[in-house]
Amino acid sequence: MPDFCAAYGCSNHRSLQTRTRGITFHVFPKTGERRRQWELALRRDGFVSSGRTLLCSEYFRSEDFDRTGQTVRLKDGVVPTVFNFPAHLQRPEATRSTTTSRRAEDEPQPNVVSILNVAKTREMVIDFRRVRTSPLPLCILGEDVAVVEDYKYLGVHLDNGLNWRINTDAVHKKGY
Template sequence: MPDFCAAYGCCNHRCLETRTRGITFHLFPKSRERRRKWEVALRRDGFAATDRTLICSEHFKTEDFDRTGQTVRIKDGVVPSIFSFPAYLQRSVAIRSTTTSRQLEDNLPMDLMPDAIKAKLQQALVRQRKLQREKSNALRREKRAKNNMQALLEELKEKNLINEELKDRLECYSDLPVHLLSRQGVEYTKAQRDFALTLHLHGPKAYNYLRETLHIHLPHPSSMQRYSI
């Protein structure tokens, strides 16, 4: 069974294609403290690495590697830092928190300020509230999109149609719509084909359940013979 990268949204796994692209795979540190730093960097809820958990080289900077020997190694103290997180997992630009803004409004003697400064402060507070609302709305949208796929995987796990290992492997496709195609006749994307092939190879019962019971528009098994991961 291929080894997959544990990073959020990454579908890289050990195969001829990734080897040709120069992608290397690295085990999580054995040190509990260093391993915890890597786990936190991935920002996956409830995620805990095992002694076989891997992360690929695409999540490290060029200077993070030691290439002096025959084996490419990660330098001591390095933490993976290159990811493509959805909006709700990205760290926001440092701005005043809502609490701080309220304190600022409550504590500043507004009546003693010049009108120009007062107007600028009011405008800044309005902009800050708007950014907070936009951030909250984006977070809710992203959570709904992710929870739909997460709920689907959880359902398959609860019905014993997939095991925990396969569930973790399929989480890298969590940004795909639950219904892979909105209408028939549209060509599958590579990510959609990889998802379908991975599930069919390692969880055929789950594949049939999605296709026949939930009526999710997955490729017919006979058509996947021309796909390859």
């Protein structure tokens, strides 16, 4: 009798083709809390595993495996975590309930400096700090960084308030 993966929508079964693709099959834990965790991770209503229920390796992270011997084994205590559930089985993400918490997500965090790679050889530093705490010029990894009031690059104009427009004509830096 062929062995099929018990995951929702998975059609992998133990065969020469799946073995050549590197897919391995793993029996559910025999008893206990870990077996229950595996059953819950599948998110199948009323699902109860049997002694021969299998799950294929596609539902585990690569670091969950012990590949030191001739056979591929799961490390102790591992629970399947890599699933691509349809929308009706997805767990909803918690949304912010107050306007203050939503506004806090949108505003830049104080004392944060981001470095964006805007070209293969050029980086742009965006200073989100409300009050500049470091003396001019700004220095990162021993290199002086030019402070500009606004920045135009590849058709995007970004000012010091992080407001941006598109369709500008030329690359332009204006220092202060």
